[in-house]
Amino acid sequence: MKAVVAAAVAVLLSAQAAPSTVLIKAARVIDGQSDRVIAPGAILVRDDQIVQVGSAIASPQDARVIDLGDATITPGLIDLHTHLTDREDLHWEDVLVKTTPGQAALAGARNARVTLLAGFTTCRDMGPTWPYVDVDLRGAIDSGMVPGPRLAVAGNYVSATGGAGDARQFSIYVDVPIVQNLADSADEVVKAVRTNFKHGADFIKILVTGAVLSKGLPPGAQQYSEEEIRAAVTEARRWGREVAAHAHGIDGIKAAIRAGVRTVDHGSYLDDEAVGMLKSARSTFFVPTLYTTAAIDETGADRGIPAAEIERSRQIRQVKESAFRRALAAGVPIGFGTDAAVIPHGRNAREFGERVRLGESPMRAIQSATRINAEILGWSDRIGTLEPGKLADIIAVSGNPLSDISAMERVRFVMKGGQIHRLEGTGF
Numbered sequence: 001m002k003a004v005v006a007a008a009v010a011v012l013l014s015a016q017a018a019p020s021t022v023l024i025k026a027a028r029v030i031d032g033q034s035d036r037v038i039a040p041g042a043i044l045v046r047d048d049q050i051v052q053v054g055s056a057i058a059s060p061q062d063a064r065v066i067d068l069g070d071a072t073i074t075p076g077l078i079d080l081h082t083h084l085t086d087r088e089d090l091h092w093e094d095v096l097v098k099t100t101p102g103q104a105a106l107a108g109a110r111n112a113r114v115t116l117l118a119g120f121t122t123c124r125d126m127g128p129t130w131p132y133v134d135v136d137l138r139g140a141i142d143s144g145m146v147p148g149p150r151l152a153v154a155g156n157y158v159s160a161t162g163g164a165g166d167a168r169q170f171s172i173y174v175d176v177p178i179v180q181n182l183a184d185s186a187d188e189v190v191k192a193v194r195t196n197f198k199h200g201a202d203f204i205k206i207l208v209t210g211a212v213l214s215k216g217l218p219p220g221a222q223q224y225s226e227e228e229i230r231a232a233v234t235e236a237r238r239w240g241r242e243v244a245a246h247a248h249g250i251d252g253i254k255a256a257i258r259a260g261v262r263t264v265d266h267g268s269y270l271d272d273e274a275v276g277m278l279k280s281a282r283s284t285f286f287v288p289t290l291y292t293t294a295a296i297d298e299t300g301a302d303r304g305i306p307a308a309e310i311e312r313s314r315q316i317r318q319v320k321e322s323a324f325r326r327a328l329a330a331g332v333p334i335g336f337g338t339d340a341a342v343i344p345h346g347r348n349a350r351e352f353g354e355r356v357r358l359g360e361s362p363m364r365a366i367q368s369a370t371r372i373n374a375e376i377l378g379w380s381d382r383i384g385t386l387e388p389g390k391l392a393d394i395i396a397v398s399g400n401p402l403s404d405i406s407a408m409e410r411v412r413f414v415m416k417g418g419q420i421h422r423l424e425g426t427g428f
C-alpha cells in the first residue's frame with residue numbers, strides 16, 4: 001500500500017515539476033500536417049516548445065525520456081464547440097432558475113480537467129448560460145489555478161428574443177434581469193458584440209436558427225436576418241475578431257455564410273449550394289457536431305431532456321449525416337466540434353468514430369481536430385501540428401487510430417505547453 005502511495009506521489013510531483021527537456025518516444029507519430037506516419041517516432045521538447053520531430057532523435061544528457069511503446073503521438077486535439085461550464089445532467093433552460101454562476105464555475109473547472117485529460121488541449125468554448133463564467137474559467141486555466149485546455153471563449157452568446165439562445169423558458173412573471181443576451185435588430189446586435197468584447201469574450205457566438213434542445217422554433221427556422229448577422233461580423237472585425245454561428249436550417253446557414261461568419265456550427269441542413277458557397281468563400285468553415293445525435297438518443301431521457309427534443313434530434317439525424325457526407329465529397333475543409341455538454345464532457349473523441357463511420361479517413365479526421373481547427377481559430381502559429389517552434393501540446397493514444405479510430409478515446413499521455421497532465425492513465 002505504501003509503495004502505491006509513493007508511486008502516486010511520484011507521478012504527481014513529476015507532473016508538476018517537469019524537467020525542461022523531455023524526449024517522448026512511441027511506435028508512431030502523426031504530425032497533423034502531412035499524411036505520413038513517422039514510425040517509430042520521437043519528439044524532443046524543451047520548456048514549452050517542440051524542438052525536433054523525427055524517427056531517431058539522440059537523447060540529450062539532461063533529457064527525461066518517456067517511452068510510450070505501442071502508442072500513437074498526435075498534436076493536442078482541438079474542439080471548436082464546447083460548453084465547459086454546462087452540466088450534462090441539467091437542461092440549459094433550467095440553469096437560470098435552478099443554479100448559480102458559482103456552480104457553473106466549479107462545474108467548468110471539473111469539465112475543463114476532464115476534457116484536457118481526454119486529449120483536448122484547446123477548446124473554443126461556445127458559451128455559458130450564466131454570462132462570462134467562461135471568461136473566468138479561461139483566466140483560471142491560463143494562470144495555472146486549474147488544469148484545462150487553452151480556451152477561446154464566447155462570453156455571452158447572442159440570441160433573438162424567443163430564439164435558440166433565449167434561456168427564459170419560464171413564466172412571464174419571472175425574469176433574471178442580470179442576464180442580457182438578447183438582441184433584436186442590427187443596432188442591438190452591435191451593442192451586444194461591443195458588450196461581449198468589453199467583458200472579455202474572444203469571439204462572438206450568434207444563434208441564427210432554432211435549436212434541437214429548445215422549446216422555441218424548430219432547428220430549420222431562421223431567427224436572425226442576414227443584415228443582423230452582418231452587423232455582428234462587421235463590428236467583430238473592427239475588434240479583429242470573428243463570429244461563430246449556430247445554424248441548422250439552410251436559410252440561416254446561407255445568410256451566415258454571406259454575412260461572413262467564421263464558422264457554421266452544426267450546419268445540419270447544409271445543401272449543395274451552401275457547400276459551393278463555402279468553397280468559394282474559403283474563409284467560412286463548417287463545424288458539424290455528429291455524435292450529439294447518438295448521445296441524445298442513448299442518454300437524453302436519463303439526463304432530463306424532454307421527449308419532444310429527443311424527437312427533434314432523431315428527425316434531423318439523416319439530414320445531418322448527409323450534410324457531412326456532402327461536405328466531405330466536395331473536399332471542403334471541415335472543422336471538428338462536439339457540443340459537449342450535449343455529449344458527456346470528456347467523451348469528445350467519440351466524434352472521430354462518427355466521422356469515420358460516415359466516410360472520412362482517420363487521417364483526415366485527425367487533421368481536422370488539429371491543423372484545420374488551429375487554422376479556423378487563427379492559432380496556426382502556435383498549435384495544431386507537431387513542428388519545431390510550436391507549443392508542446394502533444395498527446396498519445398494506445399494503439400493505432402489509423403486502423404481503429406476508437407484508439408482516439410484511449411488517451412495515455414497529455415502534454416500542454418510542455419507540462420505533463422497525464423501519463424499512462426494517471427491524472428492528478
Ligand SMILES: [Zn+2]
Pocket residue numbers: 081083126339
Ligand atoms: Zn452548442
